[in-house]
Every structure is written in structure tokens, then in C-alpha cells.
Amino acid sequence: MASMRDIKRRKSSISSTQQITKAMKLVSTVKLQKAKTHAEATTPYFDSMYKTVCSMLAKAGTVNHPYLQKQKSTQKAIIVISSNRGLAGGYNSNVIKLITGGEFEKEDLLIYAIGHKGVEGLHHRGYEIAMDESAIMEAPMYDDASRICEELLKKYVAGEIGEIYLAYTHFKNTVVHVPTLMKLLPVELDKQELEASKEATLLMNFEPNEEAALEMIVPKYVTSLLYGALIEAVASENGARMQAMDSATSNAEDMIDDLTLKYNRARQGSITQELTEIIAGAEAIS
Secondary structure, eight states: OOOHHHHHHHHHHHHHHHHHHHHHHHHHHHHHHHHHHHHHHHHHHHHHHHHHHHHHHHHHOSOOOGGGSOOSOOOEEEEEEOOSSOOSTTHHHHHHHHHHTSSOOGGGEEEEEESHHHHHHHHHTTOOEEEEOGGGGGSOOHHHHHHHHHHHHHHHHTTSOSEEEEEEEEEOSSSOEEEEEEEEESOOOOHHHHHHHHHOOOOOOOSSOHHHHHHHHHHHHHHHHHHHHHHHHHHHHHHHHHHHHHHHHHHHHHHHHHHHHHHHHHHHHHHHHHHHHHHHHHHHHO
16 A cells, blocks of 8 residues: 555645646637637638539539549548647547548558648658648648648649548537548539539529639639638647546546545554554553
């Protein structure tokens, strides 16, 4: 059985850790509210962009454009959005599992990583990191997403990359965050959305033609999806960290209660032993 001194030292250590987890929970809560507000404010734009592309493709018919056709290259680029910091529960590992647990061949993948934890996790597993843009996660901007997409689109049109995917964590609400793998190119849209767009009576004219319109709108569509994913990833990260720190704080409280009980028992045992020794000594003298 541990001594009273050891129990007291361990209790003090856990109390210090609990203060840290409480502080981190509060910080994450404040950041989550800000990120959540930002995500909710930008969602209508991304939804509108998606519906616009659905409508264009539904009414364009069979358009011969590189963005809609699979390239011959077997190389697949995956933009992986993770966090720069840990202590967020399974947030980062769940995103990494989208790649490692999928049907992708490791040799065919080029990882465009945004977030130190994703870089570390995938590099450790032997994946090729083609780009590390972890600094973006500190303050995601639309221009950052545009720059990354511009480089990827050039390689896609040139035939260097056959497919482009996006792996991130979808922010559903404060406690629910869904790891999501989405194909960006070639463009594949939901069949129900396409059917709904075809049935719409609104006429659509393309100036100067369908190919030119797609050349302009698809890059904006891809960039919008990436920027939206960055915004949602920030909210999901802070939500996951808030939950993890809340759980750690609760666990620390349980451990402190358990150690307090053990300390009291050890103290009571020590007092009982001292009384027994005093009584035995008194009886021996008398």
C-alpha cells in the first residue's frame, strides 16, 4: 500500500493537471463558439455553389471538359486536413484512418497535408507528403485554399494526377464531428441533386459556351469546398478538444476522490496504530 506521502504527492500532481485541462476546456469553448459562428455564416455560400454546379452540369448535357473526365494517371492526390496540436481525442487519428483504412494503394497517393498531426501520422506510415501547408490551420483564408487548388488543378489538367480527394472532419454540431472523404475531381455530384436540377424549369444559357463556363466555375467550386472544409475542420477540432478536456477533467476529479479516500484510510490506519502502541505501552508500565 502506498504511503500517505506518496498519495498526497500524486493527488497534488493530478490537481495541477486538472487545472490545466479546465483552462484548455475554457479556451476551446471560446474558440469553438467563434469557429461555429464562422462556419454557420459561410455554409449558405458553399451550398449555393454546389447547387449552381449541379444545375450547370444537369443542363450542359455531355460536355467534353477535363474537369469532368478521369485522367489516365494512376496518381491520386488527397488533401488531408488535420490539426497542428494534439489533445483532441480521436480527431486526428480518425482523419488518418480515412486514408490508411481505405482502398487506396500507398504507392499511388500524393498527400497534400494541412496540419502537423496529419503530416506526422502519414509520414510515419510511409506515405509521400507532396506538400505541407500546416501553417494555414492557424488562420484559414480563402486565398490559401485558392492557391492550393490552383496548383492541383494545373497538375490534373496536365495529366500528372488522375483524381483529387479531400479528407476532413465535417462539423455537424458541437458534439458530433464526422470524418469525411470527398472526391473533388473528376466532378461527381449527387444523383438526386442532378435529377432535381434537370427537372427544374429554369432555363440556363452559357456565354460564350459550356466549356468556358465550366473552366471558370469549377475552380471556384473546388476552392469553395476546400475553404469550407478548412472552416469546418477548425470548428470540429475545437469541439473535439473541448470534449476531450471535459472528459479529462472529470477523470481527474474521480481520481482525486479515490486518492482522498485512500489517504483518509491510510491516515486512520496510522492513527489507530499509534493509539494501539500507546495503550500497549501504558499497560506494560502498569
